[in-house]
Each structure stands twice: as structure tokens, then as C-alpha cells.
Ligand code: FES
């Protein structure tokens with residue numbers, strides 16, 4: 657049986673602390689404790705990409721990452737890349753290209769594409785295909801999605817390069833983020849922790 661540990665990390669621009677079992681998946685902590693349900697669970701074995709988040713500026717499948725390994729890391733979920741009145745360029749392009757049907761896969765694609773554009777603001781079509789090769793879609797077809805992301809990069813590249821990151825991810829700059837969790841759970845605090853948390 658795993659003991660509770662304290663994990664401190666940055667979540668969508670906010671420093672958080674959680675006391676929980678070290679062997680819980682990041683995916684479950686995000687969805688069940690932080691109520692960030694935009695991150696989806698598909699295959700649970702790292703094959704579909706529906707659970708993709710960004711950790712330290714890299715796309716990561718959160719179903720394969722344990723919360724115990726998140727200490728000191730910078731985690732961004734789909735809720736952290738936009739606000740209700742400001743979609744990021746990838747999301748806008750996906751809408752413009754109608755590259756969405758049921759939408760279940762979409763948060764994962766947005767996160768993989770956003771991580772790519774953070775690392776490589778001007779990817780080729782082939783580089784986009786490679787970056788998205790870990791994301792599966794069963795309804796839309798990949799061409800519209802890849803077209804949308806290519807277009808997003810072109811549009812964003814016409815913006816001021818200094819604005820690049822903020823164009824992709826709203827920058828809190830020490831101010832309250834545009835995004836806020838709906839119900840911040842008791843187990844997650846800006847500092848300290850809750851000894852009473854009992855997660856399996
Ligand atoms: S649910 Fe994580 S990769 Fe499919």
C-alpha cells in the first residue's frame with residue numbers, strides 16, 4: 657500500500673500542493689481532484705493521446721505519469737491554454753477548419769499541437785504529422801486536423817514573435833489566470849496540504 661506524499665507543482669500557472677498516494681496517475685489527479693475534466697481518458701495505456709497534457713513544455717500522456725513524479729514540474733492542461741473569451745490559435749484553427757466531430761480527441765490534439773508550436777513555431781506539414789502521431793481520432797479524419805494546425809502556425813507566425821508564447825498560452829504574469837478551477841478541492845492548496853485526504 658502506498659503512503660500519502662506531498663507533491664508541489666505548478667498547474668496552469670498556479671503553484672499547488674496536494675497530499676495523495678504517490679502511485680496515482682496524473683490523469684486521475686487532474687480529473688478527480690482538480691476537476692479539470694477537459695483531459696480525457698481513452699485507452700489508459702498511452703496509445704490514443706486523449707489524455708495529453710504539457711509537462712515542462714513537452715507533450716505527455718497523463719495516463720502514464722504518476723503524480724509522485726510531478727514534484728517541481730510545470731503542468732498545463734487544456735483548461736490552461738485558453739480562456740472562455742480567448743481561444744489559442746490551435747483551437748481557433750480547429751474550429752475554422754471544422755476539424756472536429758465528437759470532440760473527444762480534440763483536447764489531446766490541441767495539447768500535442770501546442771507543445772509542438774512552443775518548441776517549433778514554424779513546423780512543416782510533415783513535422784506536424786510526426787508530432788501528432790500519438791493522437792488518434794476516430795471521427796474527423798486527420799487531414800483537417802493537420803491542416804488546421806499548419807494554418808494555426810502560419811497565423812501565429814504573422815504575429816509579433818515576442819508575443820508568441822502568450823499567443824499560445826495566456827501568461828498569468830503573476831496576475832490571476834483567466835482560467836480558474838470550477839471547484840478547487842480541499843486536498844489542493846496554494847501551500848500546506850490536507851492530512852485527511854484518503855484516495856485509493
Ligand atoms: S488515455 Fe492516455 S494515451 Fe490513451
Ligand code: FES
Nearest residue numbers: 758761793794795
Ligand atoms: S472528433 Fe471524435 S474521436 Fe476525434
